[in-house]
Amino acid sequence: MKRRIRMGMVGGGPGAFIGGVHRMAARLDGKIELVCGAFATTHEKNMAMSEELLLPKERCYDTYQQMLDAEAGLPEGERMDFVAVTTPNSTHYPIAMSALEHGFHVVCEKPITMNADEAKKLAAKVKETGLLFALMHNYSAYPMIRQMKGMIAAGAIGTPRKIVSTYDLGWLAGANACKQAEWRVNPKFSGAVACVGDIGTHAQQLIEFTTGLKITEVAADLTTFVEGRLLDDDATIMLKFDTGAKGVIEVSEVASGEENQFKLRVYGSTGSLEWSQMEPENLILRTNDDAMKTLRRGWAGMLDEVKPFIRTPAGHPEGFIEAFGNIYLDFANALLARLEGKPYSTSFPTVDEGVREMQFIEAVVKSTGNNGIWTRI
Amino acid sequence: MKRRIRMGMVGGGPGAFIGGVHRMAARLDGKIELVCGAFATTHEKNMAMSEELLLPKERCYDTYQQMLDAEAGLPEGERMDFVAVTTPNSTHYPIAMSALEHGFHVVCEKPITMNADEAKKLAAKVKETGLLFALMHNYSAYPMIRQMKGMIAAGAIGTPRKIVSTYDLGWLAGANACKQAEWRVNPKFSGAVACVGDIGTHAQQLIEFTTGLKITEVAADLTTFVEGRLLDDDATIMLKFDTGAKGVIEVSEVASGEENQFKLRVYGSTGSLEWSQMEPENLILRTNDDAMKTLRRGWAGMLDEVKPFIRTPAGHPEGFIEAFGNIYLDFANALLARLEGKPYSTSFPTVDEGVREMQFIEAVVKSTGNNGIWTRI
Amino acid sequence: MKRRIRMGMVGGGPGAFIGGVHRMAARLDGKIELVCGAFATTHEKNMAMSEELLLPKERCYDTYQQMLDAEAGLPEGERMDFVAVTTPNSTHYPIAMSALEHGFHVVCEKPITMNADEAKKLAAKVKETGLLFALMHNYSAYPMIRQMKGMIAAGAIGTPRKIVSTYDLGWLAGANACKQAEWRVNPKFSGAVACVGDIGTHAQQLIEFTTGLKITEVAADLTTFVEGRLLDDDATIMLKFDTGAKGVIEVSEVASGEENQFKLRVYGSTGSLEWSQMEPENLILRTNDDAMKTLRRGWAGMLDEVKPFIRTPAGHPEGFIEAFGNIYLDFANALLARLEGKPYSTSFPTVDEGVREMQFIEAVVKSTGNNGIWTRI
């Protein structure tokens, strides 16, 4: 019998930006229903969320442990199907691990954990349990990123040679950044890195996701520009890939005046593709012997695998929430297929990409500490 | 006691584009719940929608009349609060009128009716009943359009002088357009005009909405380019406004290769503003004595009245569905305020704007038939 | 024997904008040499120009009449070959006519004369004398405009249906515009119109030039927004063409904040082309069944007839002066070919396009005075 997939949430309390996005994204297609949560760290805030979200008080738990225990004890027709983990980095591992141990599927914010060790343990647990684990690398779910991935795989630009990704934000340019930024530059909550974990991993993941290449070595330079800050707020990372391709990731959170300027260019032997997050409906194809083409979401040339993630015709802009929603849509479809015993092939980022991102971070830190020398992932 | 607003839907059956957008938009903020519908013209299709939307079979009605009668008879705690009318033009009037007579609030697609007479009757009924009536001029709910309206009202460009709006689509360039286009060029379903009703009214509404001016005269030229087509697929309309301002609307549905190219420029005595639907996050302010400014949704300078309609920070693109969602959010908030007996000031387009759009259409038709002569609205 | 073509200039005295552009454009390719001029209305200013331009004092004449008489009397190896007329509109006719009568070729600024009558007389004189007459519709010499013309002729967009050109400047938005603007709004120097003559004719010429169509009827609305101004500073003009195509020209010189925003879109039955003067290196081709293509000057796909007017590789921006220079290059090549007795086919705008632009202006004025009614050219 058809039903909605039931979601529980950890994090996303009053004022949280990304938690709200998770909820909008999960609602968008009508396949997911939020049924419970441990949204915040105080009872009062959780009760406020109960009221805001029209959830029963008894399913707004004070801790994620309570939520996992209680929900696991509910009848099958009521209990949540999966947990969305939208807390600071430091708690991803214990929450996700415990959720898996309680038999719940997981959607987890990135970066997956505090280190590669934790990530590998999660990966092992996912394998062991056979549960679904989606890592919220939302940018990888933009339709034109899927188009880019498909076109590269199909040889549209020949062999990738040089990959350039830049991701620049201005929000940490000043010493007194907003509250949402605080935990991100605190090693206790963020881990060994700040900027590289927050946005550098987006670049690393999107590069590997779209090209299918693996980064094998990095030569990195982490910088802290704002005095007194304990972690990096800027980085440049040179890349070598398993095929001999080269690349560079440039990221900064002190890029004054930038909103969320994330760009990716892949140069191949016969052509190149360029995508920019702030104009996500475009994918630019250049070659040496034809006019520049701007492929547009929903217009001519869309690959079959992209079509399920298109909601409106070309020229009716889709954006960030819709891309986020694509991860949830894919995840919900996978769970629905399981319920119905049907095959389904997922395309969302998995725990394995979480392992990669942590290994990448560790190599970046090591190279920086070693005078920028090339360092293996 | 807090609850979700309950929505019933007429139209939006299998394959309908705009019905699906209404549903996504209504879901987005978690304040509205779809509880029933008369989605299509056959029982089979309505049952298919019941399954797709996980709605009880008994609340998927075969006709809007059945729906209105049945829902009116349900207990207050169950019955729908409002009807969303997403059918072809010809049925807007009977459905909306009957919904109002049954005591339901209405969200109605544009253009509101088949002629000004019907629109005026609806306006009278809205006034009489005191029910809410939102006209789905979705573009007017883009945050940067609200910003434009607020800035013009605040004198940011001086006195508006010249207003230029162009709206070009290619979808009817060929003789065999898609099925969704068919009713739009059939007088039986579309009324006296096709292109002007479909997109010309968007331009007219957005011009009057953002500037606060009223069009008083038009000199128009309706054209049918594709042989055998019974209604206009292209138009140019010169405008005079109540303040002495001038303008022009250029619209075409045979603009080969255009997706949904809707643009608006307002030139005032000291500055100008430009907005483009396909890049809806930008609002360009130009003056003769300063650098061009691109205001961005969510970045510096947002007016207070715009903020409630912003869901993500700048640089995290919002689009068409979110703008649509803003009408539903505003509508839901208004109904919630009524339920709680609180004051609330709506900003969605109303039935009065529906009367304007029909008067505009009638003047355009008259001018075209009269050798393009200036004709009063 | 090879030599440079010798140019004499009327107008372009101290502070004149367009005269300076003529000189830079004429110098660019090293085929033209400025040998004399009647640059300004006083002896002092002409002597200042002699010094600035390193010209012999005796060839900087006080009046164009003196120049024509004196130069006509010089030996063939010294005297100028052609006259460039860069004065206000009112003097184009007497200067150009006298130049032709003295046996000189002419490059003349637009609009060609004060009325269609004068233009026809010039056309007759050109025919009678067999001299070359280039009308400085500089925009028609941008390489991507030539590309657009060639592609339309070759059927790249099918049959043209709808043509839209907008040309907006802010320089006359205030009452006290700069000195260069003064004569343009003075009927004594400018003629029956200001804005339409200054920029409306650019739009009309470019439309007819690129499409090969002829405007047969206009329905026009001339407006004067700035109080006390004697001529139009804004206009909207609906168009009918000889093939049944339709169009609209929107022009304004009170478009606050606009620099020189001249755009042209041509929609055909199978595709469309868009060009924008402020990004002149791009030509956008859209169709309903392929990705949008941006053709770039010097990159793939250039037509043979465009190549002679390309000076640098793609990505090395060419602009306004180079386009202007293309008219001079074509003119110089034509004169050189005459000297050598070789055939040469010119592509610059001619006196016949001058007749068209004056007829267009007269029809626009007539329609405006006649309540906007459709009026034959």
Add this chain to the structure above:
Amino acid sequence: MKRRIRMGMVGGGPGAFIGGVHRMAARLDGKIELVCGAFATTHEKNMAMSEELLLPKERCYDTYQQMLDAEAGLPEGERMDFVAVTTPNSTHYPIAMSALEHGFHVVCEKPITMNADEAKKLAAKVKETGLLFALMHNYSAYPMIRQMKGMIAAGAIGTPRKIVSTYDLGWLAGANACKQAEWRVNPKFSGAVACVGDIGTHAQQLIEFTTGLKITEVAADLTTFVEGRLLDDDATIMLKFDTGAKGVIEVSEVASGEENQFKLRVYGSTGSLEWSQMEPENLILRTNDDAMKTLRRGWAGMLDEVKPFIRTPAGHPEGFIEAFGNIYLDFANALLARLEGKPYSTSFPTVDEGVREMQFIEAVVKSTGNNGIWTRI
């Protein structure tokens, strides 16, 4: 007494791209006259250039040595004032050195020489002779680059922190690139590097020019992607500056489909500036607390020092040739001032910037050979 500055040219024979640009640029403002040249390596080609350029046969020399000797022997009123060196890299040093030794001023293409040693010798000779030496870093002469430099100096973006420059071309993506590319990847003519010398030095120079900072260390990765090629066709270079600022240069000549995509972003503590060579009329200013501003050449806000290098009003595009021309204009003005004994302050790049660029290249090569380790310039 006023006169034109007399230019002799080495290089720029039949089919040479950059030589032709030098000539157009030198002609543009009417202050420079080409009087002689040693354009090519055969007598026949030099005679062909004599005919093409309308130069006396006797001043089209077969070798630069002949030219320098012969011109030095001409009377002062005839002989050239300066030599423009537009040959492949390997000959810059001997030609420029000999020109200086013969008493001629020099305009020299970049990169200045084959190594830092030669560059230093040239610098010493320039100092010794007091002659003018302009290094043709043409991009530094774009008006909006001058504006960027001036705004940074004036504190418009606070303290520069992160500088990112990318320069991508596709022309060497294939094995069989055009003839003009051949010498550039041949160590005999190009030196120790290809891509980094050809375009990497443009990035390095523009960064130091606009910010006033000095690069102190590089961590570099030179790559050769096309098999059989002897020199780099791609590079990534991380940067440290004398103030603690960081940066990155990414350059590629195998960036398939790119025309001449040169970009520069400078992020400071309170704002940032972005410029792109293919849209050279724009300079984008971003801050965290105001709308994005696009400064436009010729529009509001131009600094005084930029104005002499502006030829047309805003919206009348200037480009590559005009920027090139600005170096020549500045150079000619400086020579004219010398002739008249007046003071003049030049702004063109000098021999000292040539020394910097060679030191930069040498450090890049060294770092690449040393596993990417940070290496001092």
